[in-house]
Amino acid sequence: MKIYFQRLVAVSVCFLLVFLGSNYSKAETVAPITLNPKEIEAFTNKVIPEKMKKENAAGVAFVVVKDNQILFQKGFGFSDKEKNTPIDPKKTVFRLASISKVFTASAVMQLVEQGKIDLNKDIVNYMGGLKYQNNMSEPVIMEHLLTHTTGFD
Structure with a gap:
């Protein structure tokens, strides 16, 4: 039993070193592109x-x-x-038509990166008092808007 425990500890330490080492690896730096x-x-x-x-x-x-x-x-x-x-x-x-969806999603994701929008928050938080009728059991979140899964007609 003692040998089994020692092997288990040794294997666990190896796994920890592998996984912790991979988290601390230094990312390559890329020189900025001049336009x-x-x-x-x-x-x-x-x-x-x-x-x-x-x-x-x-x-x-x-x-x-x-x-x-x-x-x-x-x-x-x-x-x-x-x-x-x-x-x-x-x-x-x-006339942009459906391509405007790409621009909208890009703009929203920039706001997410800046911490100004949370994709999982109720859209009511971003509507400035504007009301809408939600017939769903769950709140509509920004992710629903971006993936066209709100249930709106």
């Missing part, structure tokens, strides 16, 4: 027209933003082919 507007322009001038042709897209507005500053913006193609109206990234309005 050069001239390089971005050269890249987009090559890639976007090729992609537009492949996807049969009439026009694209391309904008790179970092730290709330526009680093680069350019329009490709036309907003109106018949009138030859070029895409202007400052003025052209696009």
Whole structure:
């Protein structure tokens, strides 16, 4: 029995060392990427027209933003082919439709990272007094909104 106990302790210590060691491993640091507007322009001038042709897209507005500053913006193609109206990234309005869900989810997750929104809290906490009728037995939480599982019609 004594040998069994000693082996059990030895194996347990080995497991602890493996698991604790993995938690304390140092992550590699990655050098920040510097964005050069001239390089971005050269890249987009090559890639976007090729992609537009492949996807049969009439026009694209391309904008790179970092730290709330526009680093680069350019329009490709036309907003109106018949009138030859070029895409202007400052003025052209696009119909986003379902792609807006991606932008909304990204914005919400940034607020989650900042600690301003909790995905598991009742949405009433974020509605500023606005009322809605909840016919469900559970409160509607932000996660339900993002995954389209609220039960709303």
